[in-house]
Amino acid sequence: MKRRSRIARDDSSSVLAKAVGLVVVGLLVAGGVVLATWDIKPPTRSVEKVIPNDRF
Template sequence: MARRRGRFTGDDSSSVLLKILGVLLIGVVVGGGVLLATWDMKAPTRPVEKVLDNDRF
């Protein structure tokens, strides 16, 4: 019996490369989400003073 070809016509090494790239991409996305969820960014502490003209009121 003849084997049926899959969606990709590349050899086995290209499918392994695609799987590795896919897992790496998912790892980067999940890692970035965890970083953003746990990162303790400090709020700016410099005071802001703005002078408003009396003509505006």
């Protein structure tokens, strides 16, 4: 009997796992790029809060 090497064998499940891993890494990289380049506008509404004098 010939002994097969585990490294040389490529099951369909390992190919699927590699594909899913690549998709996840690609989504993480794309999300990082979007967050780094997204020009988020700061809120422009002013907030005023009255603090009573007895708190000081």
